[in-house]
Amino acid sequence: MSAVTSPLAWEHVQPAAARRLLTGAIDAFAERGFQATTTRDIATRAGMSPAALYVHYPSKERLLFEISLYGHRAALEILTAANDGGSPADRLRAMVSAFTSWHAEHHTIARVVQYELAALSPEHFAEVATIRRAISTLIEQVLTDGVTNGTFKVDDLPGTTLAVLSLSIDVARWYDPTRHPAAEPLGTLYADLAHRMVQA
Amino acid sequence: MSAVTSPLAWEHVQPAAARRLLTGAIDAFAERGFQATTTRDIATRAGMSPAALYVHYPSKERLLFEISLYGHRAALEILTAANDGGSPADRLRAMVSAFTSWHAEHHTIARVVQYELAALSPEHFAEVATIRRAISTLIEQVLTDGVTNGTFKVDDLPGTTLAVLSLSIDVARWYDPTRHPAAEPLGTLYADLAHRMVQA
């Protein structure tokens, strides 16, 4: 586990059977998507009968929500930590690097977080949407700060904010640890690319 | 329909009922995903009974393949057209602009093209993968040309190629015509961002 990305430990999920179901669901949702994953598949991955799932979670959707919520919170946390101190350029580079590395290192959870939003209930979607707006605001603010002190040149602020985030998020779509570089060098490359996009 | 993006007409799909099924399937797959879309839903959108679908297509997967194949071909075509003539910078800007605009303007098909690959049969996937490699090669070549003539500075060629493509592709994920700028200005913004990423 790298230093720049949060450990994403699941120890807080108790008991162990509930944790096995959750991590099994992450793998299944990431591989096949939420709709194509069956509760029987999740239960089998956790080494249980299908009915045991409902002892720990009231529905398949709830399992998705727990994963999505925890994943969004983890992503916001590593961004917030990276935003601490330094010039706008330093903060932008640290945030893009951390956010990119996180999407590479945790690409299974990241895939669920980024591509299964439509499967959430309206109420659950609203809850993670709040976190998504906070993430977006962090990037927009550092770009604003850089423009204000003259180190950045940004023509379209919302458009560029979206582009910077988009670049990191799409890593979850294509990243394959067997075929691509380690997460940390990728983060450095993307920090460089994002910095160039906004440099004055 | 803008000048930089191909018209994406479906007139070649005959008879009209087959075309209605295909366009209905695009909308349904883009909205809900392949797995969550039922053949009954597709048939209803085309104004027919569920069985009528099988008069024109042998399976739901085949419908996806026809959409995916045509979409990939259209994307490759507009990229190839934009690659014609000028400096590496001109060609890169033209390709990124066209590719981005295409993903925004045709974001429903683009969503199917980019996010439903896993639902294709292995044989059908192999066929579109060939087109995807051709797309990637076009971008890699223009970056190579720019590095060679000294107008670009690229540290990691495959990584930067992927990043440039990634930036445009992710547009399909978030683009909403009711909330975002028109496709053509977006293409111009992204051409600028991509150019800055590689400028010497």
Added chain:
DNA sequence: CGCGTTGCTAAGCGCTTGCTTAGCTTCGCG
């Protein structure tokens, strides 16, 4: 010990899925 709680399984319910079958109508064409 007695007994409620926790965690699990076997069985299965009601429903929906992709797709098939049988049969009807419409049409072009000799």
Added chain:
DNA sequence: CGCGAAGCTAAGCAAGCGCTTAGCAACGCG
């Protein structure tokens, strides 16, 4: 007019779905 092809529908099949029910073993605690 006769007839095969094309295009469609009503009905339904086998399989698989999310989830429920009934019941059992293990455990903590008075």
